[in-house]
Amino acid sequence: MIQVKEKQPDGPKAPPWWQKIQWITNPLDYMDAAGQRYGDIFNAPVLGNHSCLLFVSHPQALQQIFTNDTKQFTAPPNRLLQPIVGDHSIFVLEGDRHRRERKLLMPPFHGERIRTYGTLICDLTEKVMRQLRPGQTFIARSLVQKISLELILNAVFGIHDPERFGQLNALISTLMDQFKSPFTSGLLFFPALQKDWTPWGSLRRLQQQIAQLIYAEIRERRQQKDSSGSDILTLLLSAQDEEGKPMTDEELHDELFTLLLAGHETTATAIAWALYWVYRSPDVQKKLLQELDSLGQEADPLDIARLPYLTAVCHETLRIYPVAVLTVPRTVKEPVELMGYQLQPGTQVYGCIYLTHHRQDLYPQSDKFKPERFLERKFSPYEFFPFGGGTRRCIGEALALFEMKLVLAKIVSQYQLTLAQQQPERPQRRGATLAPSTGVRLIMQSGR
Template sequence: MIQVKTKQPEGPKAPKWWQKIQWITKPLDYMDAAGQQYGDIFNAPVISNHSCMLFVSHPQALQQIFTNDTKQFTAPPDRLLQPIVGDHSIFVLEGNPHRRERKLLMPPFHGEHIQTYGQLICDLTDKVMQQVRPGQIFVARSLAQEISLEVILNSVFGIHDPERFGQLKGLIASMMDQFKSPFTSGLLFFPALQKDWTPWGAFRRLKQQVSQLIYAEIRERRQQKDSSGSDILTLLLSAQDEEGQPMTDEELHDELFTLLVAGHETTATAIAWALYWVYRSPDVQNKLLQELDSLGQQADPVDIARLSYLTAVCQESLRIYPVAVLTVPRAVKEPVELMGYQLQPGTRVYGCIYLTHHRQDLYPESHQFKPERFLARKFSPYEFFPFGGGIRRCIGEALAFFEMKLVLAKIASQYQLTLAQQQPERPQRRSVTLAPSTGVRLIMQGKR
């Protein structure tokens, strides 16, 4: 029997401001050092002004947190992302409003609906890859961002106004590039610096232009009253809650904005990491090609996505460097025991995805890229959770994972590529996520 401890979990002793700077500039080093010294649960006051912010990486504790959402724990609004996604985004809602919004958003992201985008993803990958000439060095993340942005724009809106589509594509890419360095990303963690004279001002101006285009699209689609489309906006316009109420323009705007921003940025990063690991590991590349070739040239996208080794490669890529290293926070609702500690109401608890994914008892030689891990055993949602867990699990998981597999399969099976860099790729902060520091530079050798 575990003896309940009266003290709160300990953590790094450096001043909060210095810990926050470490968290912004070298988050993996910060977590590795703290995890090694303090174990499965430690205090890391690096994101907000809360004095007790716990990072948790033990699967048993994570199961307790995720299965007690709304009971012992609540999922408070994500104030960090609120300036980006707005007041009505699913990221910042809690309680009944969050449950209502999640229920309205779920149908467009059902697995069967997502499969209708399979051929679109393959065609867009071809279209973008054909722009790369033999002998050319290109940045995988930039290329993946172009593919994923087109996929999300098509799946969210459909193409009704090509001019508006092109404007949105350019503005969103420019807007998110404002956070491509740790310095500008650090503005998210220091709200006092979110001023117009900082890079934040450029972000806000671009965001306003994107918002105008989204509102214009919503107004036109309401007037058209065409419910025949398969895009997400069409489905959301006709969605109603349990009381028969549709989503307001403001709710639609913030949810569409969230899908556009989060839906393409994270997927692009995941694809870039997968390409890096495949072309850095000749054995992995050969095994993957053998599996892809076994389907033939005209394979159905759904059949491609079901391939076991391809799936394992993508899972291992998401494990070793998860795009998001933490789950969204939970707040302790009532006194609760967690890992022998008695936590008090208001304590913030984060599932530490990165440290869980590098537990030696789950993933021996955790920094080695070994897709076979996922063929040898099935990991629980408290051992492998790159899309978060519980009631805050990423709503776009099915589309993101489907797209990641298809883009990787299409590129690997049809093109000969080599890495243009000798040095190992390292993660670097990009907004609240981590992306490859160089973007992964590849050389196009030609078609297979």
């Protein structure tokens, strides 16, 4: 029986302001050092103004947290992203409102609807790859972001106004590229610096331009009163709450804006990492190519997505450098025991995805890219959880994985590429997530 400890979990001793700077500039080194010294649970006051903010990486503790959502723990609004996504985003909503919105948004990202995106993903991949010339060096992340953004724009709006579609595409790309700068990314963690005289002012102006286009689309679609479309906006326009009230324009805007950003940015990063690992690992590339060739040239997208080694490559990519290194926070609702500590109400707890994915007892040689580990055993949702867990698990998980597999498969099977860099790729902060520091530089050799 575990003896309950009186004191709170220990953690790094540096002043919180210095720990926050370390967290912004080099989060992996911060977590590695703290995890090595303090173990499976430690205090890391790096977000907000909490003096007790716990990072947890033990699967048993994570299971307790995820399975007790809404009972012992609550999922508070994401204050970090609120200035970007707005007050009515699913990232910010709580309780019954969050559950209602989540239920509304789930269908387009699952089942039959996802399968209809298969051909579109393949076509978009071919379209952007055909623009490259033999011998050309390109940034993989920028290239796959074009695919991912066009896909999510199509899923959210359909193509009703090609000119507006193109404007949104360009503005969202520009907005997200602002977060290439570590300084701009750092502003997310210092709300007091979110002023017009800082780079935040440029972000605000881009947000306003995007908002004008989204609101224009909402107004036109309300006037058309056409409920036959299968895009997400059509679905949300017909949605009603328990009192029969439809969503307001502001609510629609915030949800659509959230989906546009979250629905392409993280997926583009994950695909770029997958390309890096495949072209850095000749054995992996060879095995993957053999598996893809076994399906032939005109393979069905669903058959491609079921390939075991391709799936293992994608999972190992998401394991070694997860795009999001932490889960959404949970706040302790009532006194609860966790890993021998008695936590008091108000304590914030984060599942540490990165440290869990690098536990040596789960993933020996965790710094090595070894897709085979996902063929040799099945990991529980408390051992491998790149999309988070519990009530806040990412609703776009199925579409993201489907897209990741198809884009990777199309590129590897149809084009000969080589890495243009000798130095290992390192993660760098990009807003609230981590992305390859150079974007992964590849050289187009030829088509197959």
